[in-house]
Amino acid sequence: MVNAFSFACSACGKCCNSPPAMSLPELFRHRDLFVGCIAIGRVPRRRLHEKLRVGKHENILSGAEIAAFDTIADTLLHRAGDTFSITTQGYDYPSLARCPALEDDGRCAIHFEGKPVTCEVVPLDPLVPDALQHLVLAGRNQSAAYLGADCIQEGERTGAALMVAEGRIEDASAKDALARRRASLAAEREVWGKTVFESLRKDLFESPAALARVPAGGFLTISIAPALLAVAGVSARCRQLCLDYIDSQLALIERCIAQALLRRRLDDRPFTRELRGFASAYQRAKAILAVPVSAGDSSSQPSRVPYVEAYLSGADR
Template identity: 60%
Template sequence: MVNAFSFACSACGKCCNSPPAMSLRELFRHRDLFVGCIAIGRISRVQADDALAAALFFPAGDRSGDFLSITAQGYDYPSAGRCPALDSAGLCSIHANGKPDMCDAVPLDPLVPDSLQHRVLATRARGAGYIGADCIVPGTHADAALLVAEGRIVDASARAAVERRRTAIATERELWGRAVFDSLRASSTQGKEALARIPPGGYATISIVPALLAVAGLSAACRELCVAYIASQMALIERNVAQAIARRHLNDRPVTQELRGFLASHVRAREVLLESPAAPPVLSDRLRPIADDYFSGP
């Protein structure tokens, strides 16, 4: 297999056909634009080296030896066929105003070790979603930047974007990912069976609320952020569902059902946060300054 690939973005929009993977901090910033959810992915043990597994993932806890990634994700109707951040001209409306780190990392995958990024690029170069883009080419080319070679990410800007994304995942793994993982591990047999059915490379989505409740318990500032975020998300979900009903696409119905579930969970979470006194967990003393600094940043 070719282990060197170059990349030249043609701004064709083929990689902007759905909401990106995002950090919760990025979702807070763009709370009126992206519906947020939690994506639970299964990472094959073949694709997870020890360093990445320790920093980013959780053990799946079954005989496979696989890992689980628990990250935030933008969510929208697949029938839209475009990222919610695209403007009427098909250009990114937040390119210079908080563009998600994952978008800067594309076409690389921060969840994959650097030594296997050439496989990511080879798969994407021949994938249906990239047909006609011709942005990923094997080897070196005069009109394209060399991206990966000999098991390394050699382009400095791409390497920096991948590292920013990995740092955000590692930080949020501690701020809320571990709490979500612990709740999943303690869930019913039915819930554990649902996790076991996620194939390697696949993922399942659930409401963002478990992450919000974990973060809201870390500090008063985080609690205020979560309450404001919930209000924005409720309004956004209602708008998106109304637009989908007007489109009357049959394929939208499962997504509408899931969005209504998200909305109901937001309603319950808002009631909990507004009516119950703050009761930070024991670990909040250690995580509070980290969370306040992280979520107040850009």
């Protein structure tokens, strides 16, 4: 069977039904548009000879494919018994069923002004090896989110880019976006992810009761404050960037809650509570960061300072 899929985006907005995963620099850039949070999810470990099947498409995992999954886990993910993803992303009321960047006509307001890399990766998945991306496309071709979009089609199609074929990413722009998203995830893991993971290890990752809060196939969302505190200690410049971000976020959360109160939807209430929790966490982080740093107490790794400052400022683009 030829495992080939073509893709042609019509900018219909069907897949833009929630805020996207975004790196910390991307959230800093769009601080007045997206409420930021940390999303924690389980990533299933794959086993040799495990059968993956999506509709008529089937693959029995080989040693090379298991090694590819392990490489992704070692560079992008976190392990504590199970394997977990820890990423930053935008947050909004699910009842809105749309990305905050969508305009009234369904077009993306930031398409040409810093669109998140993860949006460029769509419909591929950076946590899946290239050789198995056809299964990702097969699954999304059948998902309700893409129903009626006809953007993903099996085989080569006129007017559409051949996305994957025979275990290869054929589209050059998609291949580049996938590489950039993986590089971004690897950087996030190094800049703040490992620190946050270790801070949560005992109370979350090593607690079966706490891990029950991570939904199957979904994410546990928590405040982004731990990530901010992890990077703010690198330098005075990083600290100020984080303080500026917090002030913008507090104003944005206030606006989001005010709009939700006007909608008067019962299903919005849990998310209003969560946003208020985010605001409280921001205030606590702001109080911590307001304390002046003593001389010689700014960074235990001075060599990291230029890199992290450039990263948060978006100079790594």
